[in-house]
Amino acid sequence: MTSHADLGFDIDIRDTDAVADRRDELVAAVRDHAGQIAYQLARLQGGDYGRQALSTPGGEWTVKHEAGELEFLLFSPTSGSDVYVVSTKQPPDPGALATALADYPNVVAAWNDHVASLSGVLDDVSADFPEPDSTDGLVAERDRVLDAIRDACSVMAGEIYRYEGDEYGTFTSRVDGDRWELKWDEGTVSYLRVGGTGGCYLLSQYEAPSALDVREYAEPFRGFVDAYNEFVADAESDLAAVDL
Structure with a gap:
């Protein structure tokens, strides 16, 4: 070796x-x-x-x-x-x-x-801050308007459900250039959306819209209700013309 x-x-x-x-x-x-x-x-x-x-x-x-x-x-x-x-x-x-x-x-x-070098850097910083204003009044006003919109949409959803006979569906109309869409599910409101996909949900299963959005769309909502009423009037007129 x-x-x-x-x-x-x-x-x-x-x-x-x-x-x-x-x-x-x-x-x-x-x-x-x-x-x-x-x-x-x-x-x-x-x-x-x-x-x-x-x-x-x-x-x-x-x-x-x-x-x-x-x-x-x-x-x-x-x-x-x-x-x-x-x-x-x-x-x-x-x-x-x-x-x-x-x-x-x-x-x-x-x-x-x-x-x-950081010692004393916060000595002169005051922790005496102003009291934040409450949003209780603003939220209450927003909810008051939304409750009225929801009540109207609940009637519309229930009536369209009875008329259409489908378990779920949508009623859409264009008001002042904006597309409004009410979706119902077995006669109850699923959502009310303005502006198409990615638009503002005035009513939904999730969070409430901002007070500014409610203010912007509260008045145009009247036009959406008018469009629904016109839809009902036309439907009644069509049915009245049927001769059995």
């Missing part, structure tokens, strides 16, 4: 376990320490995700958090390649880690300076 010596490789290969173990210890210590910065950053920014860049004599550091937990700590030296001191992926190269850790105290100082 050929030995290493026979091949001219009479050199012992050193074990890297000690270096890797020490690297992992240092990364864990930095993770715990920088995790405090990430937590404070999350509280300061108030979001679930965030990052902060901090400049030092040795380069720029980026702290990124997710829900207050440190996601990564990136060091971008003034010369050389970026190194993720802490990340969710592979650990850093020991040499790059040594370079970064030599500058790490500076980033902690930069963070402290950043926090200090």
Whole structure:
């Protein structure tokens, strides 16, 4: 059997376990320490995700958090390649880690300076705000008009249902250039829409329209009712002409 010596490789290969173990210890210590910065950053920014860049004599550091937990700590030296001191992926190269850790105290100082620069920034901000006006009266007026529109549409839907005999359907008419559509379902109002698809729903199974929309369409609604009445009058006239 050929030995290493026979091949001219009479050199012992050193074990890297000690270096890797020490690297992992240092990364864990930095993770715990920088995790405090990430937590404070999350509280300061108030979001679930965030990052902060901090400049030092040795380069720029980026702290990124997710829900207050440190996601990564990136060091971008003034010369050389970026190194993720802490990340969710592979650990850093020991040499790059040594370079970064030599500058790490500076980033902690930069963070402290950043926090200090914000001290007192809200001292002169008053929390004495004016009282917001209530919309109770406006909502009550909107609902009053909508209730009247719904009552009229309920009559129309019930009568058309009786006339047409179908379980559901629509009655449409154009008023002042706008397309009005009343949809019924077994004689009850499903919706009243103005303006076609994507238009304004004055009546629906969902939220109520704005008071401004109600104001805009309340008067034209009279024209829609007139169109329904004309439809009924024409239908009665057609039926009256039938001779049995």
